[in-house]
Amino acid sequence: MQEEWRRHYPLFPRLLFVLDGTGPTGAETRIRALRAAAADPAPAGFLRHVPVLAAPLVDLLKGGPAEPVWHPIQDPGSTVSWSH
Secondary structure (H helix, E strand, O other), rough: OOHHHHHOOOOOOOOOEEOOOHEEEEHHHHHHHHHHHHOOOHHHHHHHOOOOOEHHHHHHHHHHHOOOOEOOOOOOOOOOOOOO
C-alpha cells in the first residue's frame, strides 16, 4: 500500500537547504560539505529516494525559488528548479 503522503504529494519530500550569511565562497563550501556527507554510505538509501537541493538565499531572492538556482547534492555541477 502506498504511503498517504505520496498520494497527495508525489514529488515530495524534497530536502531543500537555503544558505545565507556566508557569501558566494561560503555557500559553495557548504554545498561541497553536503556533497561530502552524501558520499557517506549511511544516507545512500535515503538519497536515492529524496532529492537534496541547496541554494544561496541571494540567488533565491534574485531569481525566485522556481528558477534553476538549486544545486542538486547528488549531481555536482548542475542547477535545477526545485520541481526538477
